[in-house]
Amino acid sequence: MIRDALFWHKENDRIRCRLCPHQCLVSEGKSGICSVRVNNGGMLQTENYGEITSMAVDPIEKKPLYHFKPGKNILSVGTFGCNLSCSFCQNYSIAHFRSRSEYLPAEQLAASITALDQSGNIGIAFTYNEPAVWFEYVFDTAKGLKEAFPELCIVLVSNGYIEVEPLETLLPYVDAMNIDLKSMAPQYYKEICGGSLQPVLRTIETAQSKCHVEITTLLVNGMNDSEKEINEIAAYLSSLDKDIPLHLSRYYPSYKMTRPATDVNVMKRTAEIAKEYLNYVYLGNIPGLDNSTYCKVCNERLIHRAGFAVKVLMDEAICRNCLTPVPIRL
Ligand code: SF4
Structure with a gap:
């Protein structure tokens, strides 16, 4: 779906896209480096909306x-x-x-x-x-x-x-x-x-x-x-x-x-x-x-991981052994 793009301005007869640090200067009918943002008739449009x-x-x-x-x-x-x-x-x-x-x-x-x-x-x-x-x-x-x-x-x-x-x-x-x-x-x-x-x-x-x-x-x-x-x-x-x-x-x-x-x-x-x-x-x-998560203080296992099988071994974000807060959003 083609939609009008955000974050751009005109520079003479070209368009400066300001979405990413490439800051592409896009000529009429051309796209930027990402290949999906196109200068269509002096408007920057995105071709991959949705x-x-x-x-x-x-x-x-x-x-x-x-x-x-x-x-x-x-x-x-x-x-x-x-x-x-x-x-x-x-x-x-x-x-x-x-x-x-x-x-x-x-x-x-x-x-x-x-x-x-x-x-x-x-x-x-x-x-x-x-x-x-x-x-x-x-x-x-x-x-x-x-x-x-x-x-x-x-x-x-x-x-x-x-x-x-x-x-x-x-x-x-x-x-x-x-x-x-x-x-x-x-x-x-x-x-x-x-x-x-x-x-x-x-x-x-x-x-x-x-x-x-x-x-x-x-x-x-x-x-x-x-x-x-x-x-x-x-x-x-x-x-x-x-x-x-x-x-x-x-x-x-x-x-x-x-x-x-x-x-x-x-x-x-x-x-x-x-x-x-x-x-x-x-x-x-x-x-x-073993990609389990361990407590940084006492090394207690907090989350057991085997591949994508995961077992969370705590009810709140606190080590159940030493009570250190754990920086995890449960
Ligand atoms: S690469 Fe795409 S998103 Fe980045 S500045 Fe160029 S046209 Fe815009």
Whole structure:
């Protein structure tokens, strides 16, 4: 569905899009880097409004969010388009190609979640591709849902590549975000992801003051899995809050990246390094590992995780052994 876009202005005979830090200058008939925002007759329009390519009820742990409503499910939706171009993209078929989609009005998506809520669904996650690139639909749905049913949750799984104004417009309706921090090296963002680091850090810092935030770093074999790199990532996050959960996810060959999967022993070593800075570090994309949550003070197990099977071992967000408050939203 084509809709008028937000966050742009005219510059002579072209349009400057201000939704994400690319700030594309779009000529008549052309699209920006994300391929879904188009200059149609001097107006910026979005081509993916309500166009759903993927929809499923997922465990919240799959986003991944481990400290937000553990053990619950969430309706997860995505469209096509992305504003980064990571060589290793795990969702390239919808991020970089115009996949088959079906239009679902925002009100209908909100209505389907309220029906699902009776079966323990906590809300809607915008995921699979970058939520920012269908900002208008995400905003309409999130605002509509939160105004009608404040107890339901809105989750964004994002690369963090969004300008401040749209982010701050959306955040009042967002409960939790998982944000990718792909590297602390500006060169990595530039050469591997087609973006830049600073706007992502700004998004993490802005979001962290307004909603629940967890971070994912995909560790790519020989690219960003060095001890220096993980030290920098973990030190940065701990400077914000030592309780931010960090998910270190294992890379497998995908899209344009053909190097072998990241070594599991390297993953384990990076997790140990990150734990020197942060209280909650998890490994992802490695079957069979213990990914339980333990009390940061007495090491009591608080949440048992085996794959996506989750057992919450506390009634309130307090360690039942030493009574330390636990930064988890039950
Ligand atoms: S949202 Fe798309 S068109 Fe707008 S600045 Fe970003 S990449 Fe360019």
